[in-house]
Amino acid sequence: MTGRLRLRADIVLAGPELRSIPDGAILIEDGRIAAVGSDAQVPRPDSCQSIELADATLMPGLIDCHMHTFGVDSTRLHLLATEREPYRAARALSELMRMLHAGFTSARCLGSTIGPDLRRSIDDGFAEGPRLKVAGAFISSTSGTWDSRSVSLSAARLTGEVADGVDGLVQAVRQRVREGADFIKLGLSKGGVHDRYHAWGDDPLQQVPTYSLEEVTAAVLEAHRNGLMVSAHAIGEAPVRLALDAGIDIIEHGYGITPQTRARIVESGRIVVTTISQLHFHRAAYDIHRYPQWERDAYERHWAAMRHDFELGLQAGVRFALGSDLIGAPTHPLHEAAMEFVLAVEWGMSERQALTAGTIVAAEALGMASRIGSIEAGKLADIVAVAGDPTREIDAVREPVLVVKEGVVVAGTGRNREQLDG
Numbered sequence: 437m438t439g440r441l442r443l444r445a446d447i448v449l450a451g452p453e454l455r456s457i458p459d460g461a462i463l464i465e466d467g468r469i470a471a472v473g474s475d476a477q478v479p480r481p482d483s484c485q486s487i488e489l490a491d492a493t494l495m496p497g498l499i500d501c502h503m504h505t506f507g508v509d510s511t512r513l514h515l516l517a518t519e520r521e522p523y524r525a526a527r528a529l530s531e532l533m534r535m536l537h538a539g540f541t542s543a544r545c546l547g548s549t550i551g552p553d554l555r556r557s558i559d560d561g562f563a564e565g566p567r568l569k570v571a572g573a574f575i576s577s578t579s580g581t582w583d584s585r586s587v588s589l590s591a592a593r594l595t596g597e598v599a600d601g602v603d604g605l606v607q608a609v610r611q612r613v614r615e616g617a618d619f620i621k622l623g624l625s626k627g628g629v630h631d632r633y634h635a636w637g638d639d640p641l642q643q644v645p646t647y648s649l650e651e652v653t654a655a656v657l658e659a660h661r662n663g664l665m666v667s668a669h670a671i672g673e674a675p676v677r678l679a680l681d682a683g684i685d686i687i688e689h690g691y692g693i694t695p696q697t698r699a700r701i702v703e704s705g706r707i708v709v710t711t712i713s714q715l716h717f718h719r720a721a722y723d724i725h726r727y728p729q730w731e732r733d734a735y736e737r738h739w740a741a742m743r744h745d746f747e748l749g750l751q752a753g754v755r756f757a758l759g760s761d762l763i764g765a766p767t768h769p770l771h772e773a774a775m776e777f778v779l780a781v782e783w784g785m786s787e788r789q790a791l792t793a794g795t796i797v798a799a800e801a802l803g804m805a806s807r808i809g810s811i812e813a814g815k816l817a818d819i820v821a822v823a824g825d826p827t828r829e830i831d832a833v834r835e836p837v838l839v840v841k842e843g844v845v846v847a848g849t850g851r852n853r854e855q856l857d858g
């Protein structure tokens with residue numbers, strides 16, 4: 437991207453702390469932020485497009501730290517084992533375009549075999565979507581988190597997700613590296629033997645660890661040797677403790693734990709990714725998609741435990757990053773990921789805390805805090821404008837009026853478009 441773009445709005449949320457600058461402006465040059473400050477301070481070079489946004493706030497592009505680019509019907513996830521990948525990719529790219537237009541300039545795909553190729557097509561400019569960081573395929577033990585028992589053993593093995601033993605895990609990490617993963621995703625918790633909702637478990641307080649400490653430690657060492665961070669799906673006390681003992685970098689979900697384990701998380705400074713939307717959208721779909729009662733009961737237990745631990749985590753000082761854990765249409769549309777900000781505020785975060793958790797802290801989870809996540813000179817120009825002031829009305833983030841990714845206006849109101857062309 438070449439050229440200059442100047443944005444002005446009633447408020448700019450600048451820097452990692454989202455400092456409110458009234459009557460603020462941002463100058464963008466060659467896809468990067470060249471200057472930010474009050475309208476009077478920021479230069480107005482000749483040959484510069486400018487966009488005027490009254491009654492709006494300019495803030496960093498939204499980042500979803502936990503989502504999936506499955507590209508299959510979200511109510512028929514067993515298709516992940518057998519659906520043709522070209523179809524999945526086409527479907528996922530259309531969902532990713534809408535996600536970008538909804539204000540998400542970056543996202544972390546925490547498990548999908550097609551993630552690396554989606555990232556490539558977006559980075560190469562052939563498709564529109566958030567800048568992706570991807571895990572590639574999940575890594576799961578036999579009978580582990582994502583080793584679905586609703587498909588035959590031979591079909592379940594087609595995706596290459598299952599790895600067991602120290603050697604198996606080291607090999608799985610190397611395969612992900614070869615496929616182009618940006619980080620590794622391990623499944624460390626699952627339901628008990630008679631659980632019906634195996635992947636998440638019928639009860640967050642009755643979770644079973646999927647691997648031994650030796651296995652997880654070996655995977656972490658191999659990932660770190662390759663310069664990759666490791667994320668763990670970990671719900672329940674024993675699996676989260678396993679994650680901490682093995683040196684996992686980021687904990688996904690991370691509820692159903694004791695005060696001692698929470699204190700360890702806080703002390704270590706580790707990020708925990710929220711994933712409230714995943715359950716919120718299941719609950720919204722109960723009736724429309726005729727969820728059986730046992731499944732509703734399981735989600736209700738998870739909902740209560742997640743909320744309980746979220747509130748305790750906030751009090752204790754856990755560093756939360758916002759991740760929606762959305763997986764696609766029809767029940768979990770990626771372009772609704774901003775709901776995570778609204779839910780985090782409903783559950784007790786201040787608006788500014790939620791905005792920080794979904795921008796600069798999320799950028800850290802992507803390993804990109806020095807390049808994205810805040811409006812600062814030198815960073816990539818990933819910026820959204822929302823109506824009003826999101827530090828007072830968090831709902832505003834659900835409908836951005838302008839989306840800029842790396843200095844390019846990718847979505848905006850008709851009014852803004854006209855001003856751009858004029």
Ligand SMILES: [Zn+2]
Nearest residue numbers: 502504546761
């Ligand atoms: Zn997930």
